[in-house]
Amino acid sequence: MAEIPDLEARRVAEQARIRMLLNSKRTEERAGIKGGIDTVAWVEVGLCIGCDQCTIVCDDDAIELYDTPLESRIMSVEVNKKARILREPCTGCKLCVLACPTDAIVMIDR
Numbered sequence: 001m002a003e004i005p006d007l008e009a010r011r012v013a014e015q016a017r018i019r020m021l022l023n024s025k026r027t028e029e030r031a032g033i034k035g036g037i038d039t040v041a042w043v044e045v046g047l048c049i050g051c052d053q054c055t056i057v058c059d060d061d062a063i064e065l066y067d068t069p070l071e072s073r074i075m076s077v078e079v080n081k082k083a084r085i086l087r088e089p090c091t092g093c094k095l096c097v098l099a100c101p102t103d104a105i106v107m108i109d110r
């Protein structure tokens with residue numbers, strides 16, 4: 001029967017393996033996202049939950065949140081936030097794409 005220190009060692013090794021796989025996957029994803037001055041970020045409104053993560057990472061003040069009502073079958077909320085990209089100040093750095101938890105931001109050609 002496995003002893004607790006053995007299990008802990010296996011757990012640490014497994015954590016390291018998973019972390020390495022996730023980091024490698026993220027690096028691949030990042031490399032695959034286009035960016036640069038010829039691109040601009042775009043918010044898929046239906047996926048945006050107004051969490052404000054993108055405005056925090058954007059150093060160029062190129063994202064603003066606006067109020068919009070939320071209507072669904074289960075609730076009606078008068079004020080709900082959505083993000084909007086300001087095209088002019090956006091530098092195409094794609095930080096917001098990496099920060100968005102719902103994959104609501106994509107990079108498009110300018």
Ligand code: SF4
Nearest residue numbers: 048049051052054100
């Ligand atoms: S991070 Fe994504 S979900 Fe959150 S406000 Fe920005 S676009 Fe919307």
Ligand code: SF4
Nearest residue numbers: 058090091093094096
């Ligand atoms: S791509 Fe960069 S500059 Fe443009 S909105 Fe996203 S974080 Fe801001």
